[in-house]
Amino acid sequence: MNLFQGIKMEYSKVQWPTKEQVKNSTIWVIVMSVVLSIYLGVFDLIASRLLKFLVSLFGG
Numbered sequence: 199m200n201l202f203q204g205i206k207m208e209y210s211k212v213q214w215p216t217k218e219q220v221k222n223s224t225i226w227v228i229v230m231s232v233v234l235s236i237y238l239g240v241f242d243l244i245a246s247r248l249l250k251f252l253v254s255l256f257g258g
Contacts, residue, residue: 215223
């Protein structure tokens, strides 16, 4: 039973985030995911067009 008392004591020390903190963190993750995916999409588009240009330039 000593193990469970220790677990209960440690569990009571946990500081849970508020609803506002969870909401802000969720919004931040969504915004950063969208920004990163746009950045990677643009980079991929530029890189693929550059590669196609280089291949056509050097007779591929």
